[in-house]
Amino acid sequence: MSNMPDVLWLNTSPSLKCFERPVLNVLSKHYSTYRWDYEQTPDEASCLEIALVLLHDYLKQGDRSVHLVGHGTAGVLGLLYARRYPERVKSLSLLSVGAHPAIDWHAHYYAQRQLLPCSRELILAQMARMLFGSQNQVMTRCLVQRLADDLDQSLSLHTLFKRTSLEPGGAPVPVLVCAGEHDAVVNPNEFYHWQHWLKHGDSLWQCPNGRHFFHYAHPDLLAEQLLQFWSRLNSTVVRAGYPAFRLEA
Numbered sequence: 001m002s003n004m005p006d007v008l009w010l011n012t013s014p015s016l017k018c019f020e021r022p023v024l025n026v027l028s029k030h031y032s033t034y035r036w037d038y039e040q041t042p043d044e045a046s047c048l049e050i051a052l053v054l055l056h057d058y059l060k061q062g063d064r065s066v067h068l069v070g071h072g073t074a075g076v077l078g079l080l081y082a083r084r085y086p087e088r089v090k091s092l093s094l095l096s097v098g099a100h101p102a103i104d105w106h107a108h109y110y111a112q113r114q115l116l117p118c119s120r121e122l123i124l125a126q127m128a129r130m131l132f133g134s135q136n137q138v139m140t141r142c143l144v145q146r147l148a149d150d151l152d153q154s155l156s157l158h159t160l161f162k163r164t165s166l167e168p169g170g171a172p173v174p175v176l177v178c179a180g181e182h183d184a185v186v187n188p189n190e191f192y193h194w195q196h197w198l199k200h201g202d203s204l205w206q207c208p209n210g211r212h213f214f215h216y217a218h219p220d221l222l223a224e225q226l227l228q229f230w231s232r233l234n235s236t237v238v239r240a241g242y243p244a245f246r247l248e249a
Helices: 014-027 048-059 073-084 105-115 120-132 137-153 188-196 219-235
Strands: 007-011 033-037 066-071 089-095 175-180 203-207 246-248
Touching (some): 014 219, 048 073, 066 073, 073 089, 120 137, 175 188, 175 219, 203 219
Parallel strands (some): 007 033, 066 089, 175 203
C-alpha cells in the first residue's frame, strides 16, 4: 500500500492557505489529497532552494509519483521541482502562474511601493481589490491583514530592493495551467504565452470571471478541471515532445 497521497497540494503562504480549503474539500472526495506546507521563521532566508530540498525529502520517501498542485509561489515551487525530479511527479497543475513564473502579486506590490507615494496599507488595499474584487470595509481590512502577513511570513521571490526572474517554460511532465479570466497578475498575455511552452497532452484553462484567487471564489469549477485532467492521464498515454496544447473551455 502506498504511503503517498494521490494529490499533493503545495502551500508556501501560511496566511493565505485558508483560501484553499473549499477546493481541497471537493478534491478530497475523489482522491487522496494532502497539503504540504512550507513555513519559515523571520530569521530564515527566503530561499526556493531550501523549500525544494525539503519537498524532495518528503516525496522521496514515497513509492510512487503524485499529482502536484500549487498556486502562485507554491506553483513556482512545483514547477521547479518537476523540472528537477520529473520521475516523482505524475502531473503538475499551476494556478495563477504566468509564463514568466516570477511575476506574482508580490512583484506588483513592490513595484507600486517604489512608484507611488502611498502607505503600505493603502497599496495593500488597492492590491486586495485587484486580487479579490470589490469588498466591504470589514472584508477589505481582513484581506489587507492577510496580504501584509503574507509579505512578512511567506516564501517570496522578491523584496523591496530586488526582483527575481526565473526561466520561462514548462516541465517534462503533464501540465495543466489555470488562471482567472480577470487576473491582473497573470494577465491574458502572460496566460496565453504559455502556448509556446506546452507540449502534447498539456492544457490551458481560464476560469470565467475569476481573479487571482479564483480557486477560492470558484472551487467547483477548478475541481472539475483538475479531475478531468487527471482522468485523461489515467486513461491515455501522454507522449512528450509535441508542440501542441489543448485550450479548455
